[in-house]
Amino acid sequence: MKRSNLFIYTPAHLLPARLSFLLNRKLQPEVACQEVQLEMLDFAQLGDCADQLQEQGLSTTLHAPFTNFNPGSSKKRTRNTSLQIADVSLLLAEKLHAQRIVFHPGLVPGCTGKKLDIWLQNNRTFWPEFLAHAAEFDCTICIENIYESTPDPLIKLFSMIDSPQLGHVFDIGHWNLFGSEKLVNWLNEMAPYLKHMHLHDNHGERDEHLAIGQGYVPFSTLFNWLQTANLLPTITLENHTLPEVEQSLKLINKHLPKIFEQ
Numbered sequence: 001m002k003r004s005n006l007f008i009y010t011p012a013h014l015l016p017a018r019l020s021f022l023l024n025r026k027l028q029p030e031v032a033c034q035e036v037q038l039e040m041l042d043f044a045q046l047g048d049c050a051d052q053l054q055e056q057g058l059s060t061t062l063h064a065p066f067t068n069f070n071p072g073s074s075k076k077r078t079r080n081t082s083l084q085i086a087d088v089s090l091l092l093a094e095k096l097h098a099q100r101i102v103f104h105p106g107l108v109p110g111c112t113g114k115k116l117d118i119w120l121q122n123n124r125t126f127w128p129e130f131l132a133h134a135a136e137f138d139c140t141i142c143i144e145n146i147y148e149s150t151p152d153p154l155i156k157l158f159s160m161i162d163s164p165q166l167g168h169v170f171d172i173g174h175w176n177l178f179g180s181e182k183l184v185n186w187l188n189e190m191a192p193y194l195k196h197m198h199l200h201d202n203h204g205e206r207d208e209h210l211a212i213g214q215g216y217v218p219f220s221t222l223f224n225w226l227q228t229a230n231l232l233p234t235i236t237l238e239n240h241t242l243p244e245v246e247q248s249l250k251l252i253n254k255h256l257p258k259i260f261e262q
Helices: 012-025 043-055 076-095 113-126 128-136 152-161 172-178 183-193 219-229 242-255
Strands: 006-011 028-032 060-063 098-103 140-144 166-171 194-199 234-237
Touching (some): 006 012, 006 060, 012 028, 012 043, 043 076, 060 076, 076 113, 076 128, 128 140, 140 152, 152 166, 166 172, 166 183, 172 194, 183 194, 219 242, 234 242
Parallel strands (some): 006 028, 006 234, 028 060, 060 098, 098 140, 166 194, 194 234
């Protein structure tokens, strides 16, 4: 059975309570681990939820924690913390049968020159064991743009590691806040690495996570590019309330109907 490419933001600790809603609507969750520590989650219970979704032909993605996560840090303590976060996150992703697992890059604004070189080299040694683990259960590790003004640092990372298990999750809301490169240029440059997308809207001042069409993000440009490029990555609607999810679903259904195909 062909699976839908669409997911919706679902806090990890709320997945059991929202399972019936997801099953009834045939919606797939991106299980987000930002509001509660991994150690506080019941992995067995979450795995049971994923099993029930899988029985109905539905899948999951996982958003790993990002607090204190920087695999390229020059500080050994931070890298060790990042190793622990990635290790536990991969275990949870396997429990969830996740197609994708999203990580933040940990890059601080303005990281260039020697600092960027150090960050890249530390990433080179950080990811191989996790990429091998992800391959065992057919999961792709995706690195999200946060503060990056251009795609260049992430392109350097992807081309350096050069693994089919590693790719880009393009967050259009973050691009609207921090990107200095035109949307189409960013997408064209990242196309070889593009695996996943986060869609949400804002007014260009803060990370509001609004429904599609409620802010200034140029979604028409994005939808046109996807159709022209003939690409359909997996997509998560990263709205934080169900009414906003419903509004985004209507617009996605209008502009990208193929994403619902199963």
